[in-house]
Amino acid sequence: xxxxxxxxxxxxxxxxxxxxxxxxxxxxxxxxxxxxxxxxxxxxxxxxxxxxxxxxxxxxxxxxxxxxxxxxxxxxxxxxxxxxxxxxxxxxxxxxxxxxxxxxxxxxxxxxxxxxxxxxxxxxxxxxxxxxxxxxxxxxxxxxxxxxxxxxxxxxxxxxxxxxxxxxxxxxxxxxxxxxxxxxxxxxxxxxxxxxxxxxxxxxxxxxxxxxxxxxxxxxxxxxxxxxxxxxxxx
Numbered sequence: 001x002x003x004x005x006x007x008x009x010x011x012x013x014x015x016x017x018x019x020x021x022x023x024x025x026x027x028x029x030x031x032x033x034x035x036x037x038x039x040x041x042x043x044x045x046x047x048x049x050x051x052x053x054x055x056x057x058x059x060x061x062x063x064x065x066x067x068x069x070x071x072x073x074x075x076x077x078x079x080x081x082x083x084x085x086x087x088x089x090x091x092x093x094x095x096x097x098x099x100x101x102x103x104x105x106x107x108x109x110x111x112x113x114x115x116x117x118x119x120x121x122x123x124x125x126x127x128x129x130x131x132x133x134x135x136x137x138x139x140x141x142x143x144x145x146x147x148x149x150x151x152x153x154x155x156x157x158x159x160x161x162x163x164x165x166x167x168x169x170x171x172x173x174x175x176x177x178x179x180x181x182x183x184x185x186x187x188x189x190x191x192x193x194x195x196x197x198x199x200x201x202x203x204x205x206x207x208x209x210x211x212x213x214x215x216x217x218x219x220x221x222x223x224x225x226x227x228x229x230x231x232x233x234x235x
Contacts, residue, residue, distance in 0.1 A: 001027050005040075014047050022053050029057065030223065034065055052083040059091070064222050069095045086115045090128060097227050126150050130162045134169040144170065157188035165196045173203040191220035195228060198235055210235050 001024045008020035025040035038061055044054035055075055063072035073095050080088050093108035109132065116125065126146050133143035147163035160183035168176035180200050184193055194213050202210035217224070217232045224232075 018044055018047055018051060021047075022051070022057070025054065025057055029061070032219070032222065034061060034222070037061065050082060052079050055079045056088075056091075063091075063095060063098075064225050067098075067226060069098055086112050086121070086125065087128070089115070094225060094227060123149075123153060126153075127158070127162060130166060134166045140166065140170045157184045157193060158190060160184050161188070161190075161193040161196055164200060168196075168200050168203060173200065176200050177204050191217065191223045194220070195224060195232065199231075202235060 001020075005020040005024045008016040011017075021040045021043045025037045025044070028034070028037035028040065038058065041054040041057045041061075044051050045058075048054075056079060059072045059075040059079070062068050062075065073092065076088055076091055076095075089108045089112040093105045093112070096102075096105035096108060112132075116129070127150060130143045130146040130150065133139040133146065136143075143166040144163065147159065147166050150159040150162055153159075160179055164176045164179040164184060167173075167179065177200050180197055185197055195217055198210045198213035198217060201207075201213075214232060214235045217235075218229075221229050221232070
């Protein structure tokens with residue numbers, strides 16, 4: 001990606017540079033190189049001050065790394081004025097949860113689901129919705145159905161992770177463990193899947209195995225978000 005970025009810079013093509021800088025910023029974020037990530041998002045904004053992907057990336061750094069939820073929310077509100085997509089409501093809900101404002105969190109989630117009902121997004125938000133439904137006992141069957149649909153569309157470890165997580169939330173911990181062991185563990189390095197694996201093992205009484213994920217997960221709190229940190233510490 002660094003080579004691609006250099007080629008983009010040499011090309012003098014602004015569109016190509018926007019793509020390269022924003023993608024390498026994302027890569028650096030996943031690698032824990034947050035200053036490099038931030039610097040490349042700034043390069044994007046020097047070309048296009050309204051580039052929503054870069055603004056959202058900076059908002060996430062501000063929230064998850066700096067724990068400055070107020071400034072992160074300000075940035076998100078600025079983005080939403082021109083690019084009002086439902087995922088910004090989910091980020092606002094996450095920020096509200098971090099601040100202990102459960103009523104506000106639920107309000108943002110209600111707005112999100114209202115958008116889902118009013119607009120047609122196809123399969124775009126299936127994974128988001130599956131995880132949200134998994135946290136709602138009355139909608140757990142919807143979570144399972146959406147996860148199965150994701151597997152049908154894209155039989156990836158991440159899709160199976162959604163299904164295992166939904167079964168865990170439905171109290172079917174043995175079934176969740178079987179799916180996770182067969183289709184998720186060792187097949188993806190995504191922090192969220194690792195977190196779900198740890199919780200599934202813990203629920204099945206495999207505490208030593210669950211704790212084996214702990215150091216990796218604590219190193220991934222930036223990606224997972226600050227709301228997961230307490231849960232990880234309890235493993």
